[in-house]
Amino acid sequence: MRTTAFLFLWVSTLITFAQRVDDYQSYFDKYEDEDVLVLKDNKVIEITETKEGELLITEEVFMEKILLSENTDEIDFAIIPFNDFSKIVEYKAYGYKPNEKKYSKYRVFYSNDYSSMGGFFYNDYYFKYISYYNIEKGSRTELFYEKEYNEPYLWGSFYLSKGEVVEDGSITVVSPVGMNFNVYSFNTEGIEIKFSEEIKRKKKISRWEYSVSDSRKGELIPGMQYLPSLHILISDYEKDGTKDLYLKDLSTLSKWYHKNFYSAGNEPDSVMNALVDSLVQNTTNEKQKIMTLFDWVRHKVRYIGVEDGYNGYIPRSSNFVFSQRYGDCKDKTNLLIEMLKRAGITAYPAFVGTNDLPFDHEEIVSPIVDNHVIVAVDTNGADYWYLDPTQSEYLGKLPPMAVFGKSALVVTDSIHYYNYHFPGVQPEDSRLVQNVELSISNDLLKQEVDVEANGYFFLKFKNYMFEQNDKRKKDITKIITYGDERDFTVDSVSNFNINDSLDQITYTIHATNQTPVTYSSKGMFVKICPSHFFDIDPYSDLKEYDSYAIDFPAVWEFNFSFNLEEGSHVHSLPADTVFTCDCARFEAKYEEKDGKYLSFYNLRTTEIYIMDDKMEDFTDFFKKIHRYLNQSILITKP
Amino acid sequence: MRTALLLVFLAFTSLGIAQNDDYLDYTWEGDSCNFAITDSLNDDYSAIILKDCYIQNQYYDENDDLKEIVVIHKAYRVCKEKAIEDYNTLNIYLNRIDTLLKVDARVFTPDGNVFYLDQKDIKTVENEAGEGDYKAIALPGVEKNAVIEYYWVAKRDPILINNMNFQYSIPCYDVDYVLEVPDFLGYVSKSYNGLPDLDEEVDEDEETRKYFFHSDYLPALPSQPWAETDPYAMRMSISVGYNYNRNAARILTHAEFASNLYAKLFELEKKETKVLKKIVKASKSKSEDRLIAAREIENYLKEEYTHISLDIPAFRNLVTISEFQLASETGIVKLYMNVFKNLDYEVQLLYTCSRDEMPFDKDFDAYTHIDEPILYFPEFDMYTSPTITTSRIGFPNAYLMGQQALYLKEVEVVGEGIFLPKYAEIGVTDWKLSGDSIYQNVTIDPEELTAHVNTYRSQIGYKAMPVQAFYDVISDEDEFKYEDMVDYLMAFYEIEPLPFVMDSVEFENGEPEDILIKPFIMKGNFSGDELLEESAGHILVDVGLLIGPQAELYDSIPRTLPVDHGYTNHYYREIRVQIPDGYKVDNPEAFTMDVRLGEGASSTAWFTSEYKTEGNEFVIISEEAYTEIHYSLEDYEAFRDVVNAAANFNKLRLVLVKE
Numbered sequence A: 001m002r003t004t005a006f007l008f009l010w011v012s013t014l015i016t017f018a019q020r021v022d023d024y025q026s027y028f029d030k031y032e033d034e035d036v037l038v039l040k041d042n043k044v045i046e047i048t049e050t051k052e053g054e055l056l057i058t059e060e061v062f063m064e065k066i067l068l069s070e071n072t073d074e075i076d077f078a079i080i081p082f083n084d085f086s087k088i089v090e091y092k093a094y095g096y097k098p099n100e101k102k103y104s105k106y107r108v109f110y111s112n113d114y115s116s117m118g119g120f121f122y123n124d125y126y127f128k129y130i131s132y133y134n135i136e137k138g139s140r141t142e143l144f145y146e147k148e149y150n151e152p153y154l155w156g157s158f159y160l161s162k163g164e165v166v167e168d169g170s171i172t173v174v175s176p177v178g179m180n181f182n183v184y185s186f187n188t189e190g191i192e193i194k195f196s197e198e199i200k201r202k203k204k205i206s207r208w209e210y211s212v213s214d215s216r217k218g219e220l221i222p223g224m225q226y227l228p229s230l231h232i233l234i235s236d237y238e239k240d241g242t243k244d245l246y247l248k249d250l251s252t253l254s255k256w257y258h259k260n261f262y263s264a265g266n267e268p269d270s271v272m273n274a275l276v277d278s279l280v281q282n283t284t285n286e287k288q289k290i291m292t293l294f295d296w297v298r299h300k301v302r303y304i305g306v307e308d309g310y311n312g313y314i315p316r317s318s319n320f321v322f323s324q325r326y327g328d329c330k331d332k333t334n335l336l337i338e339m340l341k342r343a344g345i346t347a348y349p350a351f352v353g354t355n356d357l358p359f360d361h362e363e364i365v366s367p368i369v370d371n372h373v374i375v376a377v378d379t380n381g382a383d384y385w386y387l388d389p390t391q392s393e394y395l396g397k398l399p400p401m402a403v404f405g406k407s408a409l410v411v412t413d414s415i416h417y418y419n420y421h422f423p424g425v426q427p428e429d430s431r432l433v434q435n436v437e438l439s440i441s442n443d444l445l446k447q448e449v450d451v452e453a454n455g456y457f458f459l460k461f462k463n464y465m466f467e468q469n470d471k472r473k474k475d476i477t478k479i480i481t482y483g484d485e486r487d488f489t490v491d492s493v494s495n496f497n498i499n500d501s502l503d504q505i506t507y508t509i510h511a512t513n514q515t516p517v518t519y520s521s522k523g524m525f526v527k528i529c530p531s532h533f534f535d536i537d538p539y540s541d542l543k544e545y546d547s548y549a550i551d552f553p554a555v556w557e558f559n560f561s562f563n564l565e566e567g568s569h570v571h572s573l574p575a576d577t578v579f580t581c582d583c584a585r586f587e588a589k590y591e592e593k594d595g596k597y598l599s600f601y602n603l604r605t606t607e608i609y610i611m612d613d614k615m616e617d618f619t620d621f622f623k624k625i626h627r628y629l630n631q632s633i634l635i636t637k638p
Numbered sequence B: 001m002r003t004a005l006l007l008v009f010l011a012f013t014s015l016g017i018a019q020n021d022d023y024l025d026y027t028w029e030g031d032s033c034n035f036a037i038t039d040s041l042n043d044d045y046s047a048i049i050l051k052d053c054y055i056q057n058q059y060y061d062e063n064d065d066l067k068e069i070v071v072i073h074k075a076y077r078v079c080k081e082k083a084i085e086d087y088n089t090l091n092i093y094l095n096r097i098d099t100l101l102k103v104d105a106r107v108f109t110p111d112g113n114v115f116y117l118d119q120k121d122i123k124t125v126e127n128e129a130g131e132g133d134y135k136a137i138a139l140p141g142v143e144k145n146a147v148i149e150y151y152w153v154a155k156r157d158p159i160l161i162n163n164m165n166f167q168y169s170i171p172c173y174d175v176d177y178v179l180e181v182p183d184f185l186g187y188v189s190k191s192y193n194g195l196p197d198l199d200e201e202v203d204e205d206e207e208t209r210k211y212f213f214h215s216d217y218l219p220a221l222p223s224q225p226w227a228e229t230d231p232y233a234m235r236m237s238i239s240v241g242y243n244y245n246r247n248a249a250r251i252l253t254h255a256e257f258a259s260n261l262y263a264k265l266f267e268l269e270k271k272e273t274k275v276l277k278k279i280v281k282a283s284k285s286k287s288e289d290r291l292i293a294a295r296e297i298e299n300y301l302k303e304e305y306t307h308i309s310l311d312i313p314a315f316r317n318l319v320t321i322s323e324f325q326l327a328s329e330t331g332i333v334k335l336y337m338n339v340f341k342n343l344d345y346e347v348q349l350l351y352t353c354s355r356d357e358m359p360f361d362k363d364f365d366a367y368t369h370i371d372e373p374i375l376y377f378p379e380f381d382m383y384t385s386p387t388i389t390t391s392r393i394g395f396p397n398a399y400l401m402g403q404q405a406l407y408l409k410e411v412e413v414v415g416e417g418i419f420l421p422k423y424a425e426i427g428v429t430d431w432k433l434s435g436d437s438i439y440q441n442v443t444i445d446p447e448e449l450t451a452h453v454n455t456y457r458s459q460i461g462y463k464a465m466p467v468q469a470f471y472d473v474i475s476d477e478d479e480f481k482y483e484d485m486v487d488y489l490m491a492f493y494e495i496e497p498l499p500f501v502m503d504s505v506e507f508e509n510g511e512p513e514d515i516l517i518k519p520f521i522m523k524g525n526f527s528g529d530e531l532l533e534e535s536a537g538h539i540l541v542d543v544g545l546l547i548g549p550q551a552e553l554y555d556s557i558p559r560t561l562p563v564d565h566g567y568t569n570h571y572y573r574e575i576r577v578q579i580p581d582g583y584k585v586d587n588p589e590a591f592t593m594d595v596r597l598g599e600g601a602s603s604t605a606w607f608t609s610e611y612k613t614e615g616n617e618f619v620i621i622s623e624e625a626y627t628e629i630h631y632s633l634e635d636y637e638a639f640r641d642v643v644n645a646a647a648n649f650n651k652l653r654l655v656l657v658k659e
Helices: A002-017 A021-030 A250-261 A270-280 A286-300 A318-324 A329-342 A455-465 A470-482 A612-629 B002-010 B081-087 B254-266 B270-283 B290-304 B318-324 B329-342 B465-474 B482-492 B543-547 B636-649
Strands: A036-049 A055-067 A077-082 A086-099 A102-107 A111-115 A126-131 A140-149 A157-159 A165-176 A179-186 A193-200 A203-212 A229-239 A242-245 A347-352 A372-377 A385-387 A407-411 A417-421 A431-441 A444-454 A488-499 A504-513 A518-520 A523-526 A554-563 A577-581 A584-593 A596-605 A633-636 B047-060 B066-078 B089-093 B099-108 B114-116 B122-125 B134-138 B147-156 B161-165 B172-182 B185-192 B199-203 B208-218 B235-243 B348-352 B372-377 B382-384 B404-413 B416-425 B435-445 B450-460 B501-508 B520-527 B532-535 B538-541 B569-578 B583-585 B593-597 B605-614 B617-626 B654-658
Touching (some): A077 A086, A077 A140, A086 A126, A165 A179, A165 A229, A203 A229, A250 A347, A250 A407, A270 A286, A270 A318, A270 A329, A329 A347, A329 A372, A372 A407, A444 A455, A444 A470, A455 A470, A455 A554, A518 B654, A577 A612, B047 B081, B047 B147, B066 B081, B089 B099, B099 B134, B172 B185, B185 B208, B254 B329, B270 B318, B270 B329, B290 B329, B435 B538, B435 B543, B543 B569, B543 B636, B593 B636, B617 B636
Parallel strands (some): A036 A165, A431 A554, B047 B172, B435 B569
Antiparallel strands (some): A077 A126, A086 A140, A111 A126, A157 A229, A347 A372, A347 A407, A372 A385, A431 A444, A444 A504, A518 A523, A523 A633, A554 A596, A577 A584, A584 A596, B066 B147, B099 B114, B099 B147, B122 B134, B172 B208, B185 B235, B199 B208, B435 B450, B450 B520, B532 B538, B538 B654, B569 B617, B593 B605
16 A cells, blocks of 8 residues: 555656646636635545454545635645544645746645644544645645544545635545445535446446535534535445445444444442432332433533543443543433433433534434434333433423434434434524613613523523623623623613523513713604624624524514603604515514504524525625614604 | 743752652542531632642752652632533643642532542543643532542642732632742742731751741632733742852842843853944944934844744854844843944843733842843933834833833943842833824715715824834735735724725835834725714714724723723824705714813823814814823722713714704
8 A cells, every 4th residue: 555655646746846837827817716726636545454354444645735815824734634543654745836937846844743622521633734834826735645544434424625626536445346335425516526436456446536616615614514525435345255234224323333332331330220219219200200310410410521532432331420420422321321221211322413414314324424422212102202411401392402403313222223303493483582661861771671582592591691690690681682782781680580391581681772862953863773683693793704603593573662752753663674585584663652662673594504605695684684773763852 | 031040040059969759649638528618609609719739849859950849739619500511620731740740639519429530531632732731630520519629749840930829710718838948948939919928947857948828718809891900919929049058148139130131241252243243233223313213223123133932042142143033032132232332322221020910029139020121211211122023112011111120220340341230110101102193084975875984093102003013014915915904904993893994095104114103194085874874854973983992881890900001092083074065963062071080180081072163064073091001999980981981972973954
């Protein structure tokens, strides 16, 4: 393999030597709007067997880029990730700086290995960071590296582009003849992928060739949601009359999950058993038992994520997690299953992917679908009951927020599994209602706002406000109602009530708009409208994004009421209005009735990811709202 | 400075006798949870520190190198559910540690259980995000109202001088500090803001000397807006002060610092002298105005030579400095002092520390407060910070102003130059020298409901510093993208939140030679359509926005810390609105404001606004000034009123009504 690698690199280097600055000129015209162009992204993968019969996957990557703009940040570094399942065997990097008609070539020696814990306490996410220097417009970079993978279940997913235009992309897999693959693609609309296959010297050579002609941007969107990807997954391997199954179907994936999950090494635990017995002794039905044990695990066992190597797939034993009272999703799931078992209730691990991931178990058979494990409780005939022991809050009426609309693979034993789809949610499931009574005091507009948060808003607000002192509550409620708007001060918060049975939080804020009312000889000008739609950035920030993400479909309702002095009227009542875009709707209504000025606003969003192709429509929609709400009304003198 | 200190110190430690490695068997006391009862505070804080013990044990190892065993022993009560995940892991950073010798932790739960750390669950995280290695430790059994207790013991190079804060944003009980050293070493220390003084004990049998203090309770010190917290924290400065093996004389004093530094700055090697001549020649100004010439010299030096924080001896040698255009702190001071002296300027050298960390204490005779050099030019009565790129004569690091400082007075004794340690207060730059003047001309088309804003903005002193000092760099097309430059300027001028669309903009006096010499000027034309709103036959103009976004202090919170305003400054705003034909201003009186701290000429902060009509122009003139860097607690409410007056002006709308 090493010989092949060097031959490959040598050929590519030879080609590079032959090239002059002028040879690349056409790219500047062809891709004038792009910062960077991937000239080559060629991967050659060879799958062999070790003496021990294990599969070894060796991947050689050659990547060449050119900088078409002044934006050197786009190209002055490269990253090669690795972890306990993959190691970098070697790498070489070269930079090419335009020097009149030729390129000056230099070898890049500066690299550093970093770890990245992210939100985890500990993991095995490492990356080699390679810094190119002397980068300027027209510079090219070349990166070659060779990586080895030792876990076939966790190999085979490739981005065809990280958002850039790709001129020449290819993935070549050299495998034993008896090896079969399942191939899936995502976000590849408009990308032609040419597949070819040949048998040479008892090797099967499968090749996918492609180019990507449009760049894609998704600042706030998880990569797998919008970047084109190809997944070449080992299905089975037939040799010497026997067939080893890998990611052939959900059954084999389920079996792999089962093998790992049940390697935790749980031992009988008398202390845990005694605790379970004491916890459930006063419960009167199975649901109470389940909820009691669920509450104990989610409140008493604290989340600490350990995700290095197989520790990312094999839970720590229930004994360890019970005794140390910490663990991640699989650890807590394993413990809860064990505790439920003691209470006579059957439960299974359910492997799910959160909304960050676009996959469904029925679309692709791979561990890449899942990044979370929760508990599926067997309720004897009815649907399984899905409980996420990592969540501090639980909504009886809605699925866990991270997985609505997603699928779960419930692994019931080493052979059987069950594929469940969580229901999607409607905007009306999560409503934030604000009823605002307005008055004027010392030339300042006072607001008494009754806030009612339902559904996922309830979850968020409860999390924000739980245990907070009055000062902090004021700060939080100010952000909820007024966002970053500095003109408002929250003077007090009252009537705070958490209703867990209704999944509802209600409270009242008393606030002051510090902007003095503008008076004229005819009366006073006031702005009576929403200041902020909680969880959505103001238009001034929104227009800077090329894509956007909202946590859940939702409805924001505002009802304003302003008592008019006797003889006062609203001069020119605003016209009722509706704005719409692909994924949202805004409506405003006005009336003057019984000596009151009343206005109603309703915003409804239906999508959680607004991709770059819909972003202009989305920002235009909010621009209209922004302009529309920036209107004053004249309340005439009596 | 610290490395130099260590070298000086170690040079006379060879007489030291190897000490034992105490504290290697450190552990906690007993099995029970004997910590303070904190019920009355639990609702107010996310956590409370129940034990805060910091032990340094310095000794000579088998190689006769001075080493230190450090023990950190802490205990927390976790008071909130939400705080659990902030406290149930512990990271021990290994950057300054040679060997981590021991770590242990236990958690007492409210129901009486005790959980112990599983040593197998201590992970080593390698170089996360390039920040070095650390030990990641998961703490078992943490829940609300649990008590977490942990300690770790490590071996490291000794810390010989230090400034330590013992007061945090949460309350702290049972505080101990212990420093144990060979008995021939003596430390000096000083406690501030009510922290107990260190006691001293000598154990003649063990040949050790011990310094320590204990406090049962230190209250929380919350941060507040427009205030620096650290200077008011209970803290301690400590330094090696004696080597009794040598004699009983104080070491590492201000006098010693002065004495050592003189030779470093002025005793030049032959090659250095030659290089200096070249630098002096290149930096010489042609201006006959002494101040302008001095500023041009500084501009040259700032442009050519960069200060690096590495204190490598080579980078205080003028030959190396000239070759690499890099200099250590001492190297930069050496360069400036010698160049200015050779060009016949009297320059005085002072050292102090930053006001946001602590006041300089001339009575504590140690290196602890000697942190940053500042140069004084008596003939101009002005200062500069040689190590700060953006500083120029007259405008030193703003956080050094008003500080006491060690003044190194240069004198000649028997034909030899020396520094004599003296003390002086660094003056505060006049508020009139840092200003932001903005002239806005607004024309309105009432039919189309469009507005055009012509802007002339002139900034001087500290107000210009953040942009003028970098303008040359950010406007260099080879170095900086145009979009990035615009982003930077938009952020600097805080234009982004304003409803302007920039049609054209140009800048004047952005060359390196202009920095803090000429005003930095921005001339722009903006579409200000969104400043206008037509409502009920009126035109409302958001003229208040034309002074730019303003800070506010609307929230009233109990104030315990005085205001630190950073630097003194002033603003002048002149807004001229061309009143469209057929319209008149309906609310002129809204633009009369006079809010001030103090009376008349003795005011130290004010915001005023007045209006007049000139032909068809409605003219608003507003002035705002802060003439002090500190405002006392007694003056806070009046100061707040001034700040909020500017914020209120920001929201004023001009009402135009048809005549």
